[in-house]
Amino acid sequence: MSALGEYRAAGEIRQGAGAALAALKARAAEWDLELHEADGLLTLLLWGGELTCAVSPAGARMAIRAPERRLVQVIRDALAELLAAEGVAVAWDAVEEGALAPGLALMRVVSVRARSPGFLRVRLRGEEAARFATGGLHFRLLLPPRGRAPVWPRIAATGRTVWPEGRDALHRPVYTLAGQAGDWLEFDIFRHAGSPTCHWAASTGPGDTVGVIGPGGGWLPEADRLMLLGDATALPAIARMLALTDRPARAVLQVAAEDMGSLAADPRVTRTDDLTAALEAAQIAPGTHVWFAGHEDAARRARAHLAGRGMGKRDFTAAAYWS
Ligand SMILES: Cc1cc2nc3c(=O)[nH]c(=O)nc-3n(C[C@H](O)[C@H](O)[C@H](O)COP(=O)(O)OP(=O)(O)OC[C@H]3O[C@@H](n4cnc5c(N)ncnc54)[C@H](O)[C@@H]3O)c2cc1C
Known part of the structure; x- marks a missing residue:
């Protein structure tokens, strides 16, 4: 099996296949994505994964392949959002309903210390720590509102990731991995006024749980x-x-x-x-x-x-x- 095909999802569009196809083509043009079309099969390459749409008289068969499980879900979310605007939905063959959002790791705070006058260094521990050291320089911290039990983003029956809203909405700032070994990772927070992340860092302590989702946001630019x-x-x-x-x-x-x-x-x-x-x-x-x-x-x-x-x-x- 090719690296691209390690993780998959597939489903049917029973109504609105034409609109779905048109929306996919428009998005491909807008985002400058590689697109191939032959014999009723549309193939789109995005974020290292592949999305195909096979149109038939009965509707359309959608399939996603990607080298990582979380990428499948990221593509599935993007597709659902695009098609929702057209009033079209995909009935997925299988959905991990209730699972944590792909790429989300719940980690424990080990320590927060001053790295220098302007920066705090935070160390987190969790079994997925090593995953954050490759494939992207950055991640999002997911910080639940203070004083409320955390509600984490999870996969719904529709196959979409549902993010908590309203009073349960998470603060989601982006940070950069500063160090990683074994089951820990570290990042540095620049201290500035009015920062919910700095408030969190000042009030958190060893053993507290925090969400970390990623990695993403690119790697070293390719150049001489x-x-x-x-x-x-x-x-x-x-x-x-x-x-x-x-x-x-x-x-x-x-x-x-x-x-x-x-x-x-x-x-x-x-x-x-x-x-x-x-x-x-x-x-x-x-x-x-x-x-x-x-x-x-x-x-x-x-x-x-x-x-x-x-x-x-x-x-x-x-x-x-x-x-
Ligand atoms: C790819 C990427 C990687 C990043 N990596 C890091 C990192 O490793 N370390 C790091 O410290 N930051 C990093 N940042 C920046 C960080 O995400 C922002 O500063 C973010 O606003 C911090 O969230 P917050 O909770 O402090 O503030 P927010 O809720 O976003 O903002 C609160 C207030 O703080 C103000 N504010 C935000 N940043 C600053 C600042 N630098 N100086 C003064 N006022 C500010 C905002 O204008 C706002 O008024 C990164 C950003 C990106 C996109």
Whole structure:
């Protein structure tokens, strides 16, 4: 069996197959997804998985294949959302009703300590910890409202993942893995005012349960050389990418000197007080992928600047890490 086919789901569309097909094609065009169509079979490649739609007079047979169980569910959720807008539903052959959302691990807090004046380091323990060290640099923390019993996202009878809403809605900030070994993982929280995550970190203690879902959000950009620029929220991502790469790399960080940690001694890294100016002044050698992350306004400016330099869309990343 191919790696792509390890995990599967299949189901029928009994009404609205035509509308489903049209919606899939429109989405493929909108998201620039690879699409093949032959002999009544539509095949869409997305997120490392595959979605097929075989139309027949009786309706359509939908099938998902992916290398990970959680990817099957992610594709199934995206499909359900797309088709719901057309009033179309898939009757799945089998559904793990009541199971935790794919990719969700419930982990225990081991410790929260000050890594530096501006950062807290959190260590979590759980048997799925190692899964978060590959395939994506980031994950979402799922923090239930304070004082309420947690309600975790689970798979419903329809095959869709149902997320708690209203008073049970979860806070879902994105963080970056900072370290992992055995059954633990660590991440660093940049301390700032008005942060529910910082409040959680200040009030949690060993043994508390927290949800961690992922990993996701990309890996090292593919290029001969890397230029990485970011503010404090991007420091963990830049540190991780520098640790993972053996390609020529340079990094510029807009963080307080006392928060640089081990990056202060890394000759590839410099500190700045103005990330945008640093980007605008940077010499960018051919073959470089420029990666920029910070406040959404800074990311927007970076995107415009890099496009204005004539860089292609695939040659840079400009990500809003906070707003
Ligand atoms: C892919 C990705 C990876 C990330 N990795 C990390 C990481 O490893 N460590 C980390 O600390 N952050 C990281 N971030 C940023 C983090 O997700 C945001 O800062 C997020 O807003 C934190 O959630 P919160 O509970 O503090 O705040 P929210 O509820 O989102 O926001 C609360 C308030 O805090 C403000 N705020 C948010 N971030 C900042 C900030 N940096 N400075 C000042 N005010 C702020 C908001 O404007 C808002 O007013 C990452 C973001 C992305 C997209």
